[in-house]
Structure formats: structure tokens, C-alpha cells
Amino acid sequence: MSEIGQWQQTNDAYLAAAMEWLRLRLSRAARDAPIIPTPVPERRSWFGRRRSDPGVPPAPVRASDREVRKAAEALQAAEAAVQPRPALPLISDRLGLSPFERDLLLLCAGMELDTRLADLCMRASGRPHPTFALGMTIFDNPAWDVLSPERPLRYWRVLEISQPGAQPLMTSPLRADERIVNALKGMHYLDDRLSPLLFPLNGSADAVPPSQRVVVDTAVNWIKRQTRPRSWPVFQLVGPDASSARTVARTVGATLGVPLYRLPVETIPSQTADLETLARLWQRECLLAPLALYLEAHDVDNKGAVQQTLTRFLTRIDGIVMLGTADVWPDVGDGMVMLDVSKPTAREQREIWIQSTGLEDGNIDRLTAQFDLSLESIQRIARSEREIPDAVPLPERLWEASRRAARPRLDSLAQRIDARAGWDRLILPEPELVLLRQLADQVGVRKRVYEDWGFAEAMNRGLGISALFAGESGTGKTLAAEVIANELRLDLFRIDLSSVVSKYIGETEKNLRKLFDAAEGGGAILFFDEADALFGKRSEVKDAHDRYANIEINYLLQRMEAYRGLAILATNMKSALDPAFTRRLRFIVNFPFPGINERRRMWERALPASTPAVALDFDRLSRLSLTGAGIHNTALNAAFLAAKNDTPVTMREMLESARIELRKLERPINESDFRWDPKVVPA
Numbered sequence: 001m002s003e004i005g006q007w008q009q010t011n012d013a014y015l016a017a018a019m020e021w022l023r024l025r026l027s028r029a030a031r032d033a034p035i036i037p038t039p040v041p042e043r044r045s046w047f048g049r050r051r052s053d054p055g056v057p058p059a060p061v062r063a064s065d066r067e068v069r070k071a072a073e074a075l076q077a078a079e080a081a082v083q084p085r086p087a088l089p090l091i092s093d094r095l096g097l098s099p100f101e102r103d104l105l106l107l108c109a110g111m112e113l114d115t116r117l118a119d120l121c122m123r124a125s126g127r128p129h130p131t132f133a134l135g136m137t138i139f140d141n142p143a144w145d146v147l148s149p150e151r152p153l154r155y156w157r158v159l160e161i162s163q164p165g166a167q168p169l170m171t172s173p174l175r176a177d178e179r180i181v182n183a184l185k186g187m188h189y190l191d192d193r194l195s196p197l198l199f200p201l202n203g204s205a206d207a208v209p210p211s212q213r214v215v216v217d218t219a220v221n222w223i224k225r226q227t228r229p230r231s232w233p234v235f236q237l238v239g240p241d242a243s244s245a246r247t248v249a250r251t252v253g254a255t256l257g258v259p260l261y262r263l264p265v266e267t268i269p270s271q272t273a274d275l276e277t278l279a280r281l282w283q284r285e286c287l288l289a290p291l292a293l294y295l296e297a298h299d300v301d302n303k304g305a306v307q308q309t310l311t312r313f314l315t316r317i318d319g320i321v322m323l324g325t326a327d328v329w330p331d332v333g334d335g336m337v338m339l340d341v342s343k344p345t346a347r348e349q350r351e352i353w354i355q356s357t358g359l360e361d362g363n364i365d366r367l368t369a370q371f372d373l374s375l376e377s378i379q380r381i382a383r384s385e386r387e388i389p390d391a392v393p394l395p396e397r398l399w400e401a402s403r404r405a406a407r408p409r410l411d412s413l414a415q416r417i418d419a420r421a422g423w424d425r426l427i428l429p430e431p432e433l434v435l436l437r438q439l440a441d442q443v444g445v446r447k448r449v450y451e452d453w454g455f456a457e458a459m460n461r462g463l464g465i466s467a468l469f470a471g472e473s474g475t476g477k478t479l480a481a482e483v484i485a486n487e488l489r490l491d492l493f494r495i496d497l498s499s500v501v502s503k504y505i506g507e508t509e510k511n512l513r514k515l516f517d518a519a520e521g522g523g524a525i526l527f528f529d530e531a532d533a534l535f536g537k538r539s540e541v542k543d544a545h546d547r548y549a550n551i552e553i554n555y556l557l558q559r560m561e562a563y564r565g566l567a568i569l570a571t572n573m574k575s576a577l578d579p580a581f582t583r584r585l586r587f588i589v590n591f592p593f594p595g596i597n598e599r600r601r602m603w604e605r606a607l608p609a610s611t612p613a614v615a616l617d618f619d620r621l622s623r624l625s626l627t628g629a630g631i632h633n634t635a636l637n638a639a640f641l642a643a644k645n646d647t648p649v650t651m652r653e654m655l656e657s658a659r660i661e662l663r664k665l666e667r668p669i670n671e672s673d674f675r676w677d678p679k680v681v682p683a
Contacts, residue, residue: 007084008186014086015184017078018106019114021071024063026120029138041193087184094287095152100143104135108159109184118522129173139414156284157277183288190261198261201294202601203250209348210376211242211314215339216251222337223256223320234314234323236329237553239341240517242298245324246342258292258320265297265323270309279316292320297329307332324515343374346451353398356382363395369447370490371402372521372564381405399489406523408489411498413515414493417478417527419485420627426476426483427601427628428591435589436480439467440487442586443566464563468531468582470574471591474629477570480589481527484568492525509555516559524565532576560584596622599631612648624658625667632656651676 079086094104107130110117118128125134136142145151147169153159158180163172179191188200208216219235226232235252237245246262253260269275287292300306311332314321324327328338343350351366354360356379373381381401390397410416426433442465450456469477478494485492500511519526560567561584569585571577582588594602600622607613626634635649637657642649655674662669 004584007082010082010085011186012080014075014078014082014088014133015113017071017075018088019110019117021068021075022106022110023114023117023120024068024071025138026124027063028065028116029125029134030120030123070112085188086436090153091180091183091288095156095158095284097152097158098143098146099155100135100139100141101146101151102202103139104130104132104146104153104174105158105176107135107138108174109181112176112181113185127171127173129175131171131174133170143271155280156287157280187377188289191285194278194281194285197267197278198263201246201250201253201260201262202248203254203260205251205254207254207375208247208251209343209344209352210246211342211348212251212375215248215341216255218339219248219252219337219668220255221324230318232318232320233335233337234332236326236336236338237322237324237328238338239343240298240326240520241341241343241374242296242324242326243376244343245298245341246294247375248339249292249322249324252322253292253294253320256292256320258290260292260294262294262296264299265295265306265310266300268306268309268313275309275313276316279313281316283319286319288315290319292322293317295321295323297323297325303329323644341490343372346447349373349378352378353382357386357394357398357410359395364445365396366444367398367402369445369451370443370488371406371523373402373405377402377405403489403491403523406521408493408515408518408521408524410493410515410518410524413511415490417482417485417494419482419492421479421482421486423483425605426478426480427594427598427605428476429598432589432591435587438464439587440484440658443488462574464567465568465587466560466563466567466585467587467589468574468577469568469570469586469589469591471572472593472627473572474627475591475593476628477591478527478529479628480591481525481568481570484566485525488525488566490566493519493524495526495528512556516563519565520563526563526565526567526569528569528674530571532571532573556581594627599624599626602628602631603635605675606631607639607649611639612642614648614650616649616654617651621654621658624662624673626658630661630665634661637661 046432052463079089084090088102088106091097091331092105097105107117111121111130121129121130121134124138125131125572127134132147135146146153149155154161158177160175160177161169161172162175163169179189182189222235223232238247239245249262250260269278282291282293295308295310297310307329310323310329312319314332323332324341331607343349346368349362349372352375353364353367381398385397385401388397425434426436446465469480471477481492495515500508500515502508502641515526560581574590600618603616603618603621634654634657638649638653641653655676659674661671
């Protein structure tokens with residue numbers, strides 16, 4: 001038999017001895033109590049005639065003092081025989097119960113464990129349920145303070161009191177809490193009033209890489225040095241990655257051998273009564289069995305109100321408590337210890353990939369060079385992709401899965417663009433094309449330069465790649481961003497400036513921080529369209545609005561320089577950008593208005609190969625002063641006109657659509673440019 005099974009057997013023997021002692025106590029108390037007859041329902045005889053029984057049960061056998069004393073000695077012997085200690089005395093000590101309070105708990109729990117006690121309670125007190133008055137009658141050394149809400153029985157919600165109306169507290173029915181009764185029987189589980197709010201976090205003591213092991217050892221050593229739970233601090237695990245903070249917290253719990261539960265701080269009730277109940281029930285669980293609590297606060301929006309509630313909650317609990325935050329939360333309690341938690345280093349991520357996938361080649365180097373993932377994400381990706389049979393090679397599947405895992409949650413701040421364009425769609429002068437290809441190449445080999453060649457050690461910022469696309473609207477800036485994203489197989493997000501910039505002080509910086517932090521995983525390219533509205537020149541400070549506007553720009557400059565991913569800015573007015581900002585850019589690519597040769601190539605590729613077209617004069621069309629976007633719009637409108645007339649696309653539809661496009665752009669129109677003789681077929 002296992003140790004747990006043996007303890008369970010001896011604990012049951014102890015409870016049996018305790019029930020025998022309790023029954024004798026109640027029986028002795030009933031010695032002088034009047035016996036109340038219990039009516040028995042009328043019964044019918046075999047002949048259908050009614051007859052009645054007096055319904056008086058037989059007189060109970062009343063225990064003597066000697067029998068009670070012998071039962072108490074047997075109970076002590078049973079307690080000494082159980083190693084480790086039986087549940088009742090162990091729980092009583094942990095909750096701080098006095099001997100009288102322990103006996104009262106046994107009386108209330110005994111009603112659930114032995115149905116015969118209800119009849120004995122009736123004989124001893126005239127009521128079929130335990131009361132404080134009954135406990136003071138049958139047990140030694142009764143204490144009046146047991147009724148106090150500050151004493152453990154009521155403070156820890158060990159007993160439930162039913163006190164309807166004006167009934168005295170002394171004679172109100174008592175009932176042992178279900179969780180406590182099951183704990184006396186050796187059943188341990190989280191209180192069902194806590195389980196909807198708390199989520200278990202199971203982990204391994206050897207689950208973290210060396211850089212995170214330092215944080216784990218610091219917390220563990222701090223806890224082991226302090227033997228009293230009330231002297232343990234609250235550990236703030238500070239870092240933008242919630243997954244890494246959870247991993248560290250799980251490892252701390254596993255190293256100490258303590259189950260860990262996660263509680264999102266926004267779910268902590270703000271109402272005083274509900275918060276008090278939550279705190280007491282959790283603290284009671286920690287007393288019944290050692291537990292650790294991880295408070296997760298990475299996704300908190302209304303920090304002020306939540307912080308106030310959290311502070312009240314932390315003042316009511318102790319034990320092993322860890323708080324995971326993106327940045328430091330000051331003034332949430334005394335004795336805070338701040339521990340910085342980061343994702344595994346690039347070398348550590350490479351080792352995790354190798355251990356998880358069995359691959360060790362350039363594909364792993366590409367993954368670690370592009371994506372900055374947590375231990376949990378890497379292991380989950382590797383496990384899922386290994387188990388799924390697929391014709392696509394494993395390295396390709398790992399890349400796509402990493403791309404999805406690193407995709408930032410930017411739905412409220414940015415729009416994801418489905419990048420499908422290739423280099424053949426991009427028509428620019430050769431110098432600009434060379435710059436764009438260099439930009440894409442730098443993203444692909446940055447690990448070699450930064451990590452292998454030591455540039456990362458010589459610089460602590462500017463490790464990302466930033467570029468400015470400057471040119472008139474429609475010259476291909478967005479298309480170029482799509483081409484690069486498609487080439488690198490990364491997600492492209494267009495930043496919605498209306499969602500980022502706020503008139504409220506501090507909100508713009510908050511949104512930008514959320515934006516950059518979410519994109520740090522490396523799976524996205526940030527594309528700031530019309531960036532001059534956001535990255536404009538800093539102005540002379542004349543009032544508070546100017547001062548805060550400059551603070552926003554300074555913050556943007558700092559984050560752009562520290563950002564480790566690829567950020568592309570697009571502007572129609574290059575001169576409107578702050579010079580201090582342009583100096584920090586790695587690339588500046590000018591998108592000129594297309595010349596005749598470039599426009600001809602654009603017109604030749606404007607219609608898909610499957611579009612029917614007849615006798616298009618590309619030389620004549622190229623003389624129209626349109627950008628690439630204007631040419632695309634013209635070709636699309638011409639296709640709709642031809643489809644409506646059920647004819648191929650001809651110069652008639654093209655010229656008509658071009659006239660509409662130029663009018664939309666408010667450009668001068670020479671009607672002679674739009675006359676077309678269908679008899680004249682271009683060579």
C-alpha cells in the first residue's frame with residue numbers, strides 16, 4: 001500500500017475513534033434531558049382497519065463518565081498512530097483553533113460523517129442540529145469568545161451559521177463548511193468558490209533557460225531565507241512578455257514544490273464584501289495546503305482602478321505571491337521585490353529550437369534571427385508542427401507557425417495588409433530598387449552582423465531597421481512595403497493614426513508603447529502611412545499643448561531607435577519630418593513621379609493576363625500624367641466599362657477612364673489627348 005493510502009486508512013481510523021468519543025459525549029449530555037416522543041404515522045392492518053402506535057422510541061443507552069474517558073484515551077492513541085498527523089488536529093493547528101473550537105468543528109463535521117448524531121443532538125438539546133449552546137454544554141473548557149467574528153471558526157468561514165430573523169446566535173443552527181469536511185477526510189481540492197477565478201499553472205523545476213534561471217533562483221532563495229510566510233515579499237516579475245513571466249512563476253512554484261494558481265488582476269472583485277471573501281478563502285486554502293499565487297496584470301487597461309483594488313487585496317493575504325506586469329507597479333503594497341524578466345536570449349532560443357525540433361541548420365538560424373519568441377511559444381510550435389503530418393517541409397511550417405505566434409495583437413491600432421505583390425510589380429528607377437533590395441537583405445542577415453560579428457555588444461539601441469519612403473501619393477510606397485513583406489514572409493501592418501494619436505495627455509504615448517511592445521516579437525513590419533502627421537517637426541514651446549506634443553515626438557524618436565524590428569514610414573512631405581528623426585533612419589528611399597518609360601511599363605502590366613484587350617496604344621497612354629496608383633485605377637475602371645458593354649478592353653475605355661481619373665485628381669485635361677479613332681491601330 002502506498003504512503004497516501006496508508007495515511008488515508010489510519011486517518012479514517014482516527015475519525016472513527018473521534019466519532020465514537022463524540023457520540024458518547026452527546027449521549028452523556030442527554031442523561032438528564034427529557035425524551036421527546038416521536039409520532040409514528042398511522043398504519044393499516046391486514047384487514048384494512050387503522051391502528052396507531054405510541055411512537056415512543058426505546059430509551060437511549062446513556063454513556064458513563066468512564067466510557068467517555070476511555071474513548072478519549074482511544075482517540076489520543078489513534079492520533080499518535082497516524083504519521084503524519086491526522087487531518088483534524090493538523091487543520092486545527094494551521095487555522096489556529098483552540099481545543100474547544102476543534103471539538104466544536106468535530107461536532108459540526110460529524111453531522112456530515114455520521115447520520116446518527118442528529119438523533120443524539122435532538123436528545124441532548126431538543127434540536128436536530130449543532131449549536132454554540134450545545135457545544136458549550138457537552139465539551140470541556142467552553143469559551144465565550146468562540147462567537148467572535150475575529151476567532152478562527154468564523155473568520156476563516158469554517159462554520160456556516162443559519163440565523164433567521166431575530167433568533168439568538170447561541171441557538172442558531174451550525175454547519176461545517178463543505179471544503180473543511182472534505183479536508184478532514186483527506187480530500188484536497190481548490191474551493192469551488194475560487195475555481196472560477198483561479199487557473200492552475202503547472203511547470204517543471206528545470207524548464208527555464210539560464211537567463212531566466214537567475215530570476216527563479218533569486219525568488220526561491222529569498223523565500224527559503226524567510227521561514228515565516230508573513231515575511232515573504234510580493235515579487236513583481238517585470239517585463240513586456242507575459243508568457244516569460246508565467247514561465248518563471250511556474251518554475252518558482254515547481255522548485256519549491258508548491259502548486260501555483262493564476263489570477264488575472266482585473267477579475268479581483270472591487271466590492272469590499274466580495275474582495276474580503278476572496279482574500280479569506282484564498283488565505284484559508286494556503287493554510288490547508290501550501291499554495292502560490294500568480295497575479296497577471298499585463299493586459300490591464302484601467303490601471304488606476306485595478307491598482308487600488310489590487311493593493312487592498314494584497315494587504316489581506318500573505319504567502320508566496322508573484323505579480324506579472326509589463327512595467328513596475330508602485331504603491332501596491334509594502335515589501336515589493338522587483339525582478340526583471342525577459343525572453344530567452346537569441347542563443348538560448350536557438351538551443352530551445354534545436355532541443356524541441358531536432359533540427360540544427362540554417363533554418364534554425366533564420367528563425368532565431370527573425371523571431372523573438374518565448375520558451376512556451378517555441379515548445380508549443382515545435383510540438384504541434386512535429387505531430388501534424390504534412391507534405392510541406394518542417395522548416396517551412398515552423399516559419400509560418402512562428403509568424404502566426406509573433407503576430408501582434410494590433411487590431412485596434414493597425415490594419416493587417418495581405419501582402420502578395422512581388423518584385424515584378426514594382427517599377428522604379430534602378431537606384432531606388434537597389435536600396436529596397438538592400439533593405440530586405442539586411443533584415444535577412446542581421447543576426448550575423450549583430451550577434452556573430454559583435455555589433456549587438458557595441459550598441460544598445462538602433463538594432464532594428466527603419467526606412468523612410470518619401471514621394472507623391474500613388475508612386476508605390478505602399479506597394480513597396482508589400483513587396484518587402486512578401487519577400488521576407490512577414491506580416492505587414494498599416495498603422496491607423498486616428499487610433500494612435502489622442503487629444504488626451506499621455507494617451508498617445510500609451511498607444512505607441514502598446515504598438516511597439518506588441519510588435520517586438522519580430523513577426524510584423526510596421527508601416528506608418530502619412531507619417532508626417534505623427535513624426536512632424538518639434539515646435540517651439542509656447543503653451544502646455546506644445547510641450548506635450550514635443551514629449552510625444554521625443555518618445556517616438558526613442559522607441560523608433562530602440563525598436564528591434566522593421567519599421568517603414570511613408571510620407572508625401574519629406575520636408576515636414578523632424579531632422580532629428582531623419583538622422584536616425586537607416587534608409588531613405590525617394591519615390592519619384594514616374595517618367596514616360598516607367599509609365600509605359602506600368603501600363604503594360606496594368607491588365608491581368610486573363611483580361612481581354614484589343615489594340616491598346618501604350619505609347620499614347622504613357623504620355624498621360626498619372627502615377628502607378630492612377631494607372632491601376634484607370635485600368636480597373638476600363639475593365640468595368642468593357643464588362644458592362646460585353647466587349648474587350650480597348651483604347652476607348654482606357655481613355656474614358658483616364659479622363660475620369662484626371663478629373664478626380666483635379667489636373668488639367670486636354671480633350672485632344674482623349675480623342676480616339678478606332679480605325680487607327682497602333683503598330
